[in-house]
Amino acid sequence: MNQMQEYEKLSFEEAMIELESVVSKLDAGEGTLDESITLFQKGVLLSKLCSSRLEEIEKRVRILTDDGLGTKKEMPFNEESITSGEKE
Amino acid sequence: MSAVFSVSDLNHYVGEVLAADPVLAAVRVQGEISGFKKYPSGHMYFSLKDKESQVNCVAFRGNAAHFSFVPENGMSVIITARASLYDRDGRFQLVVYLMEKDGIGDLFVAFEKLKARLEEEGIFDTAHKLAIPTLPRRIGVVTSPKGAVIQDIIHVLSRRFPNFDLLIYPSAVQGQTAAAELRKGVEWFNGTDLVDVIIVARGGGSIEDLWCFNDEALAKTIYHSHIPVISAVGHETDFTICDFASDLRVPTPSAAAEGVMPIKSELLSGINAQTDRLTRSLLHCVAIRRNRLMMLSRSKALLSPLRRVESESQRLDMLTLRLTHSLNRRVDSSARRIDKDIASLDALSPLKVLSRGYSLATNPLTGACITSVSHVSPGQPVQIQLADGLIHCKAEKIQAGRIL
Numbered sequence: 001m002n003q004m005q006e007y008e009k010l011s012f013e014e015a016m017i018e019l020e021s022v023v024s025k026l027d028a029g030e031g032t033l034d035e036s037i038t039l040f041q042k043g044v045l046l047s048k049l050c051s052s053r054l055e056e057i058e059k060r061v062r063i064l065t066d067d068g069l070g071t072k073k074e075m076p077f078n079e080e081s082i083t084s085g086e087k088e
Numbered sequence: 089m090s091a092v093f094s095v096s097d098l099n100h101y102v103g104e105v106l107a108a109d110p111v112l113a114a115v116r117v118q119g120e121i122s123g124f125k126k127y128p129s130g131h132m133y134f135s136l137k138d139k140e141s142q143v144n145c146v147a148f149r150g151n152a153a154h155f156s157f158v159p160e161n162g163m164s165v166i167i168t169a170r171a172s173l174y175d176r177d178g179r180f181q182l183v184v185y186l187m188e189k190d191g192i193g194d195l196f197v198a199f200e201k202l203k204a205r206l207e208e209e210g211i212f213d214t215a216h217k218l219a220i221p222t223l224p225r226r227i228g229v230v231t232s233p234k235g236a237v238i239q240d241i242i243h244v245l246s247r248r249f250p251n252f253d254l255l256i257y258p259s260a261v262q263g264q265t266a267a268a269e270l271r272k273g274v275e276w277f278n279g280t281d282l283v284d285v286i287i288v289a290r291g292g293g294s295i296e297d298l299w300c301f302n303d304e305a306l307a308k309t310i311y312h313s314h315i316p317v318i319s320a321v322g323h324e325t326d327f328t329i330c331d332f333a334s335d336l337r338v339p340t341p342s343a344a345a346e347g348v349m350p351i352k353s354e355l356l357s358g359i360n361a362q363t364d365r366l367t368r369s370l371l372h373c374v375a376i377r378r379n380r381l382m383m384l385s386r387s388k389a390l391l392s393p394l395r396r397v398e399s400e401s402q403r404l405d406m407l408t409l410r411l412t413h414s415l416n417r418r419v420d421s422s423a424r425r426i427d428k429d430i431a432s433l434d435a436l437s438p439l440k441v442l443s444r445g446y447s448l449a450t451n452p453l454t455g456a457c458i459t460s461v462s463h464v465s466p467g468q469p470v471q472i473q474l475a476d477g478l479i480h481c482k483a484e485k486i487q488a489g490r491i492l
Contacts (some may be wrong), residue, residue: 011223012222016358016359019366020362024371027369029372033138040369040370043362047359047366050355050359053223054359055251056225058253061254062254062255063233063256064257064258082239
């Protein structure tokens with residue numbers, strides 16, 4: 001599916017804007033029934049994409065720490081990591 | 089008026105006079121701190137002096153706790169205080185409510201100058217500001233990892249969008265190195281592709297505490313950041329150069345979290361609303377077409393091909409009829425002409441002539457028609473033919489000349 005591959009690149013907001021535009025076009029009711037059905041299918045793809053974009057974000061809170069060589073490293077962030085950071 | 093006061097009464101009286109004076113009730117005094125002592129109780133005792141004089145001061149715990157800095161000997165300050173008399177030893181003193189560092193005026197001037205200059209350079213241009221993404225996949229924050237600010241941000245983010253992704257760049261947010269650290273944080277994020285938006289945050293504090301956010305280099309780093317920067321410094325009323333240079337200024341760190349992350353449930357209902365509309369629209373499309381089809385199937389437009397066939401066939405009938413008529417007419421007229429011809433032929437036939445009373449005389453010997461009296465001699469046989477038979481006669485007398 002070419003359309004899906006194309007949509008895969010869209011960010012949440014792009015996909016949302018596209019979805020709204022598809023819905024508006026379909027709402028306008030112009031074009032042939034085939035075109036309307038194509039729009040509907042596009043809309044369903046976009047809707048799924050939007051929802052999946054919301055779930056894609058990984059629940060994380062991380063803090064950058066210096067490894068002493070000037071390179072930053074990501075560490076899980078919690079109270080403990082701060083106190084240990086302070087001790088160093 | 090010759091009443092004699094006790095010492096206590098005098099001190100009490102003077103105390104009341106001082107308290108009643110409107111100027112001394114809230115007086116601002118500038119001076120240098122000396123003999124500073126802080127007691128375990130939290131009260132502060134010191135003198136405020138200038139070149140010629142000095143005055144005793146006390147700051148009680150309730151007020152002292154709110155000073156935005158720790159007073160030190162030699163520090164030039166402006167205090168707001170009320171005058172009072174310490175009854176026990178009759179000492180005049182100032183009870184201090186507020187203490188500001190002197191030289192703040194200079195800071196304000198410096199702030200306004202820097203602001204004006206950067207404004208002129210276009211660092212605050214609205215046109216240059218980047219849009220804050222609707223849904224940042226990952227948020228960078230440059231702030232102190234200690235204290236309430238980061239906790240507030242995390243708290244608000246988890247409430248709005250439970251699966252948020254936050255990366256903290258720890259930085260000092262006050263003091264000598266703060267401006268440079270903050271700048272490095274913004275630069276570091278710009279050197280990576282890790283976050284969609286950067287929050288620069290700090291809680292409330294005195295103007296000196298927030299001073300690192302009035303840094304020209306930090307403002308320019310924020311200006312040049314290709315990642316949108318949200319500035320969340322201090323309280324509602326605090327404005328810093330960093331605020332003006334950022335792509336979005338929010339009053340507090342909590343507001344930054346609100347500004348950066350949408351409410352997930354609202355997004356979901358937004359998607360659902362669009363999806364519902366999508367389905368409804370398609371059903372509507374189909375319904376419209378079904379109606380149109382029904383209308384069409386009853387309409388003349390759709391019937392027209394049949395009607396055309398009908399009308400054509402009718403025309404064909406008409407033509408056929410006309411053709412037949414015309415043919416018949418021609419046949420009739422031909423037939424009539426033939427009849428007439430036959431009739432005229434008939435009229436010309438000798439038999440027909442005979443039937444009208446004429447007769448034909450012939451010479452029975454030769455069979456020739458007698459068309460002249462000279463053909464006949466008296467006594468000669470003559471045969472007269474009538475329509476229905478012959479008469480055999482004999483010529484008796486010949487008479488020439490026309491009779492009829």
